[in-house]
Amino acid sequence: MVVVCLALITAGCASAEKDPVVSTAERFLSAAGQGQGGPACGLLAPKAARSLDDCEKQIVSVGLRPAAVREVDVWGDEARVRLDGDTLFLHRFPEGWRIRAAGCDPRPGRPYECEVEA
């Protein structure tokens, strides 16, 4: 009973949370790809935005582009969106999902290496 509930809660939460995660990721990549630094930086987690000296200028110069979403994982307040040629990591804040890391490449056995990272 406990296990079934846990499984349903886990699966249910993960499934219901995917849409806003994908939406945030797509809006972010669309803004960055179209050179709109302000909106793109507005979707970054505060720490990630602060990691860039001039966020609005730098965020549009790292080559982020909209791409097809291949896989979405949501666990608690953290999420990963894998796209064709890019991976994003997001964190859920009270105001909604924000990008913690973008332009990420996998490294076997180690954390992803990211162009922008909180």
Added chain:
Amino acid sequence: MRRLVRDNALAACFLLLFLLSLAGQSVAGTAAYNEDQVAEGGAPVTWLQYVTSSTFAVDVAENWQSEYLQFFLYILITVWLIQRGSPESKKRGEEGLESDAEQKVGRFAGAGSPAWAAAGGWRRTLFSHSLGLAMGLIFLLSWLAQSVAGLAAYDEERLARLEDPVGWGGYVLSAEFWNRTLQNWQSEFLAVASMVLLAIFLRERGSPQSKKVGDPHSATASSG
């Protein structure tokens, strides 16, 4: 009413202690979780959010599974193994399932015996092992719950570290899962071994878990 309470005081006492401890764990756990959240720049969570989180669930389940495993193994192993001098052990020569007469089953069942003790076939077999089966089943379910809740907490941590999530199969083979599991098991086994050995030489006057104060150290299967 007073008699009902007195007749069930032992179970009621431990159920109350359980509820108070669980409530205390949930409050302390919320505070500890929020300390970490604030330190990492996140937002604090409410008590309700915490008690429905995988973090709380895995902390609860990992302790449950080890406690039920302890009782399951103790119930089962004491059928076959004895400890001379222990008040909770059978005497030498009594190892095993014992005869129907000794266990008061089948035609040896008394007027007050449970119906399934007097019955034959699968009902008697099932009832004869129902305590161990119940403990074993609760252990397995708690362990499974630990793995499901632990996976959610573990994958959340991995994503926060910019690592790929591992899935259930990866989690139950992970060092994290076995570290959580074995650190609970070792303490349970030590506690049982300590109880078995210390009860040979030490006494607690009036406790059925102890021998009578004046019983010799070599006396087995007596309680006072």
